[in-house]
Amino acid sequence: MAMRQQVFLWVALALMLANQALAQGAPGPRGPTEVGVMTVTQEDVPYTVTLPGRAIAYQQTSIRPQVGGEVLEITYDPGKSVKAGDLLFRLDPETLAAALAAAEAAVIGAEASLTEAQNTVTRYRRLEGSGVSAVDRASAEVAVRQAEADVKSAEAARDSARLALERTEITSPLDGMADVAAVSVGDLVTASQSEALTTITQLDPIYIDVSESSARMLRNRARINAGQLTASREVQTQLILETGEEYHGTGRIVSPGISVSSTTGTVPIRLQFDNPEGVILPGQFLRLKLTLGTTRAVLVPQRATSRASDGTLTAFVAREGKAAQVTLNETGSYRNSWIVIQGITPGEQLILDGLDDLRADAEITTVPVTIDAEGVVREVPESADKTAAGEG
Incomplete structure (x- = not known):
């Protein structure tokens, strides 16, 4: 019993000392806080x-062939700038060159037929009334007009063949940067195909x-x-x-x-x-x-x-x-x-x-x-x- 009372006394003494320490260490009333303004x-x-x-992009265009053929040459460096008109691709021109030659021959033939028809009309006009009837002369004049139409048709076909041959050289339509080519030399391409050959971008x-x-x-x-x-x-x-x-x-x-x-x-x-x-x-x-x-x-x-x-x-x-x-x-x-x-x-x-x-x-x-x-x-x-x- 005495031992228990002694323990209680020690605990009470410890609590008293702790309270005194806290009272001594507690800050007094805080003053105004200093602030920067x-x-x-x-x-x-x-x-x-x-x-x-x-x-x-300011301008961007996909390059597609307007004629078909085999790719013979890719003439540009990807990632470098190109100018409008610079050559990008060259296609095999042989088939289209032959078509142009045939179209030019057709023009010559049509012109010869026209000359012959014109000479016939001239002769019939001179002989009209002496063995050549008015009907014959009129038929000859119709033949001249038909020959003239044949010449124009042949010239149009020749111009189209020439344009197709020129399009075997594919050029850039604008100044810009050329992308990597989607084809290689030897590939066959077709006119207006869905896949672009490359892209030119103006930056x-x-x-x-x-x-x-x-x-x-x-x-x-x-x-x-x-x-x-x-x-x-x-x-x-x-x-x-x-x-x-x-x-x-x-x-x-x-x-x-x-x-x-x-x-x-x-x-x-x-x-x-x-x-x-x-x-x-x-x-x-x-x-x-x-x-x-x-x-x-x-x-x-x-x-x-x-x-x-x-x-x-x-x-x-x-x-x-x-x-x-x-x-x-x-x-x-x-x-x-x-x-x-x-x-x-x-x-x-x-x-x-x-x-x-x-x-x-x-x-x-x-x-x-x-x-x-x-x-x-x-x-x-x-x-x-x-x-x-x-x-x-």
Whole structure:
């Protein structure tokens, strides 16, 4: 029994010592939290929309033979540029050359028949009334007209045969890049076959196709009418490659879109960009930034904000020595900042630093800070702060 009482005494003593230690180590009342603030101002901010896009060839043609024959020669190097009129393929001309020779002979024969018919008419006109009747003369004149028709038909057949022979040399119809040939020397091809021999693609300039939401287009138009957005005279374009690099070629809108897709609710827009180096290839996916104008707004650094699960964007401002949480209405981003048109007014002090565990209505002391383009916050030197205060 005495042993049990002794254990209880030791436990009670340990608890007493622990409570004393906790009481000594507990912090006293917390003072105001030091936070870094910057004064926000209203400025003209470029209004930019970013759209996904895809590159489309400016011109692209499939090369197919217009006559049949055996492929004798492939005269171009795949992947290299060709000019309009450059020879690509040469087909066996022997059969068509023989057909041309026969057609030329037919022309000569038809011309001889015409000459004979004309001579007969001349003779009949001279002998009419002395052994040659008017009926005979009329029949001879009909024979002349028939011979003339035969000459024209023979000439047409000759021209067609000559054209067919010329088409054994297949040339490029445009400037561009030639794809790999789908045939080899010795293959037999037919006129207007379904399979193309190769493809010629013009890469400079190149089209970029994007789609814009019709709903956003209507909202932007309403903002322009309300004076919240000042439209630019000319839309500025910036193309971003798949690597994230900015493409420095110049672009312009060639088709602004005149219909809305019934399935996606978007309006197709086509732009044209210079592509002298062939950096952009058909089928590539890119991003296009369109600067539509400027809007009067407050730029709020993104690091000073937080977004709730329902999409609400909030930030803290310093008001009368306390942190006040405000809800922001933004219309996009610009240089790592939100473009805010409602929720914060010019001249207010936005809390940039010391946001960890900060709560609304918490007491604060403020320190002027700045933020650079990389999002790094630095305190304002005391001399600069005094100078700014003096200027104010």
